Amino acid sequence: MFSLTVVDHIMIAHSFRGDAFGPAQRLHGATFIVEAEFRAPKLDDLHLLVDIGMAKDHLRAILAPMDYRNLDAEPVFAGKNTTTEYLCLHIHGLLAQACRDGVLGDGGKAVTGLKILLRESHIAWAAFEGPV
Numbered sequence: 275m276f277s278l279t280v281v282d283h284i285m286i287a288h289s290f291r292g293d294a295f296g297p298a299q300r301l302h303g304a305t306f307i308v309e310a311e312f313r314a315p316k317l318d319d320l321h322l323l324v325d326i327g328m329a330k331d332h333l334r335a336i337l338a339p340m341d342y343r344n345l346d347a348e349p350v351f352a353g354k355n356t357t358t359e360y361l362c363l364h365i366h367g368l369l370a371q372a373c374r375d376g377v378l379g380d381g382g383k384a385v386t387g388l389k390i391l392l393r394e395s396h397i398a399w400a401a402f403e404g405p406v
């Protein structure tokens with residue numbers, strides 16, 4: 275199995291509902307390092323999994339509506355706790371759809387698996403991985 279990873283980051287604000295979150299129930303900020311790992315069992319004729327430029331451009335397109343935003347005010351996240359884990363799932367859904375739609379070229383259509391990993395600090399990160 276081959277893999278190719280591109281990395282970006284977002285700066286967001288959010289708050290959580292639930293006593294378990296303690297002070298994080300108040301509005302606070304976070305900078306997430308976002309890693310998108312594409313997987314495929316074979317390469318294309320150019321020996322690419324997906325083109326790095328296309329992969330990073332489409333990851334950026336998916337992250338842009340979240341970047342420098344208060345996620346509490348974004349309709350797409352209404353009623354959701356935008357935990358690190360939940361944001362992984364959200365980004366996975368959008369990037370997997372882009373692969374299926376051919377937005378990342380023929381290489382993207384051949385992607386069979388995708389892992390999204392968000393680092394919220396040097397001591398904690400979360401990931402979601404699944405088929406495309």
Ligand SMILES: Nc1nc2c(c(=O)[nH]1)N=C([C@H](O)[C@H](O)COP(=O)(O)OP(=O)(O)OP(=O)(O)O)CN2
Pocket residue numbers: 294295296297298356357358359394
């Ligand atoms: N599983 C998760 N747990 C927590 C998340 C998360 O995204 N997934 N996020 C937060 C907060 O946003 C923040 O990152 C940390 O807040 P903090 O209050 O410092 O959380 P801690 O659990 O480390 O500390 P306590 O104050 O002891 O709760 C929190 N958790």
